[in-house]
Amino acid sequence: MSAALSPKERLAIPPQPMPEQDPFARRANMEEVALGYTPEQARLEAERCLQCRNAPCIAGCPVAIDIPGFVGAIADGDNQRAIGIIKQSSLLPAVCGRVCPQETQCQAPCTVGKALKSTGKAVAIGRLERYVADWERENGLVDTPAVKPATGKRVGIVGTGPAGLTVAADVRREGHEVVLFEAFHKPGGVMVYGIPEFRLPKRIVQQEIDALLAMGCRLETNFVIGRTRKITDLLEKDGFHALFIGTGAGLPRFMNIEGENLVGVYSANEYLTRSNLMRAYDRDRAATPIFESEKVAVLGGGNVAMDAARTAVRLGAREVHLIYRRTEVEMPARVEEVHHAKEEGIAFHLLQNPKRILADERGWVCGIECLKYELGEPDASGRRRPVAIPGSEFEIEVDTVIVAIGNDSNPLIRQTTPGLETNRWGNIVVDEAGKSSLDRIYAGGDIVLGAATVILAMGEGRRAARSINAMLAAEA
Numbered sequence: 258m259s260a261a262l263s264p265k266e267r268l269a270i271p272p273q274p275m276p277e278q279d280p281f282a283r284r285a286n287m288e289e290v291a292l293g294y295t296p297e298q299a300r301l302e303a304e305r306c307l308q309c310r311n312a313p314c315i316a317g318c319p320v321a322i323d324i325p326g327f328v329g330a331i332a333d334g335d336n337q338r339a340i341g342i343i344k345q346s347s348l349l350p351a352v353c354g355r356v357c358p359q360e361t362q363c364q365a366p367c368t369v370g371k372a373l374k375s376t377g378k379a380v381a382i383g384r385l386e387r388y389v390a391d392w393e394r395e396n397g398l399v400d401t402p403a404v405k406p407a408t409g410k411r412v413g414i415v416g417t418g419p420a421g422l423t424v425a426a427d428v429r430r431e432g433h434e435v436v437l438f439e440a441f442h443k444p445g446g447v448m449v450y451g452i453p454e455f456r457l458p459k460r461i462v463q464q465e466i467d468a469l470l471a472m473g474c475r476l477e478t479n480f481v482i483g484r485t486r487k488i489t490d491l492l493e494k495d496g497f498h499a500l501f502i503g504t505g506a507g508l509p510r511f512m513n514i515e516g517e518n519l520v521g522v523y524s525a526n527e528y529l530t531r532s533n534l535m536r537a538y539d540r541d542r543a544a545t546p547i548f549e550s551e552k553v554a555v556l557g558g559g560n561v562a563m564d565a566a567r568t569a570v571r572l573g574a575r576e577v578h579l580i581y582r583r584t585e586v587e588m589p590a591r592v593e594e595v596h597h598a599k600e601e602g603i604a605f606h607l608l609q610n611p612k613r614i615l616a617d618e619r620g621w622v623c624g625i626e627c628l629k630y631e632l633g634e635p636d637a638s639g640r641r642r643p644v645a646i647p648g649s650e651f652e653i654e655v656d657t658v659i660v661a662i663g664n665d666s667n668p669l670i671r672q673t674t675p676g677l678e679t680n681r682w683g684n685i686v687v688d689e690a691g692k693s694s695l696d697r698i699y700a701g702g703d704i705v706l707g708a709a710t711v712i713l714a715m716g717e718g719r720r721a722a723r724s725i726n727a728m729l730a731a732e733a
């Protein structure tokens with residue numbers, strides 16, 4: 258990295274903005290919103306890094322990527338070295354560079370952001386990660402990882418989200434046979450069925466899956482463990498030596514209010530799955546239709562709510578109302594997603610919450626009755642508790658309601674696997690090695706953590722893969 262620039266000169270380089278599709282144009286298409294840095298922008302952004310000796314950014318990264326190392330390599334124009342450094346710690350850089358909440362992780366403690374008194378002005382670590390991962394893919398430089406000679410051991414992986422895909426790659430490299438089981442007809446987990454194309458193009462996830470197949474992993478889709486085969490069948494009858502459960506948190510929560518069973522009420526999961534996985538947005542070609550909503554209410558304030566609201570806009574809704582019972586400060590969604598949602602014309606109703614959903618004479622949604630709220634004392638989460646204001650009822654006219662207030666884990670595997678310990682939220686309990694209460698069965702990702710993030714799921718996958726590899730090596 259050029260030593261010619263002093264820290265003062267580095268701090269004087271303006272943060273490089275991410276080129277984006279125009280908000281008006283993108284309301285009508287599913288193409289990616291953020292377009293990626295040019296080489297010149299990437300170099301300038303990388304030169305903003307002070308190469309701090311204590312590198313607080315690394316401590317903020319859940320998988321401890323050598324951030325100054327890869328950012329310095331970009332500043333030197335050595336993208337090959339940069340991607341090599343990232344891949345020592347992260348298997349999915351093109352995904353994480355797009356969807357990780359960097360502003361609360363690696364970028365939050367960045368010295369540059371602190372010096373300029375704004376987290377928003379920290380070195381754009383995520384954008385640089387995306388830049389270099391895209392550079393590698395677009396130049397056809399992604400190699401299929403080498404696989405060691407066959408060991409004769411079989412590992413089954415249940416679920417193909419970031420946790421399962423990571424385990425598959427790390428275990429297959431050691432020469433073990435790997436079979437991935439996926440309930441849906443396509444692999445990728447939330448990265449494919451939940452996060453929309455305009456934030457994470459599906460071709461990027463597909464490439465990771467193609468790499469696993471090229472390594473010799475086998476994929477069984479439309480295969481529901483707990484129904485098609487049970488966990489115990491895989492171990493006792495099908496000859497698997499170890500299993501990893503990475504089935505995520507795909508069970509939507511509802512509000513349990515009047516009218517939630519009306520025609521026109523969706524869980525965000527159903528809405529997004531129809532649009533993303535079944536490609537219902539491609540109206541002329543998709544076999545799975547989706548209701549042509551005019552006025553939509555989305556309930557919730559997380560990433561899932563933003564994705565649902567922004568999808569509704571792209572599916573042609575004239576009005577999209579996002580209803581959240583706290584203020585924007587408490588919103589769990591990424592700042593960037595909130596910003597994009599506002600740019601796209603979504604109306605934010607803060608400190609409001611639905612009381613009941615209203616029906617027309619056919620039993621279809623025709624409106625939503627809400628209450629106004631104010632913030633009270635902090636609750637167990639540390640956030641100020643929203644308190645309803647009596648008598649503040651009002652109505653919003655809508656024909657569709659999308660409930661996006663969180664997900665729990667699906668109970669199927671728990672119910673069909675005797676002795677598998679789960680906690681009171683239904684998440685699988687694992688030890689520090691990622692092992693469950695049952696021998697040879699490991700778990701990780703959202704099924705262990707509850708609804709979390711891609712990078713945490715990947716980190717859990719790495720941990721479980723290390724343990725599985727160590728166990729199988731000890732038995733060789």
Ligand SMILES: Cc1cc2nc3c(=O)[nH]c(=O)nc-3n(C[C@H](O)[C@H](O)[C@H](O)COP(=O)(O)OP(=O)(O)OC[C@H]3O[C@@H](n4cnc5c(N)ncnc54)[C@H](O)[C@@H]3O)c2cc1C
Pocket residue numbers: 356357358415416417418419420421438439440441444445446447448451452480481482483503504505506507529560561564667669670701702703704708709710711712714
């Ligand atoms: C709409 C949405 C937006 C999000 N946005 C972000 C974001 O911007 N950034 C971020 O970091 N995180 C985001 N997340 C969270 C993130 O996607 C998850 O934390 C992550 O995908 C969890 O990975 P996983 O591998 O544990 O499970 P998942 O990705 O949920 O994958 C689990 C897979 O297991 C399969 N499965 C389930 N049960 C069975 C069974 N019985 N048999 C076989 N297969 C089964 C499922 O079909 C699924 O494919 C978002 C989540 C959602 C829903």
Ligand code: SF4
Pocket residue numbers: 305306307308309312313314315324325328366367368369380382
């Ligand atoms: S904290 Fe910021 S400036 Fe310091 S090394 Fe990390 S990215 Fe660079």
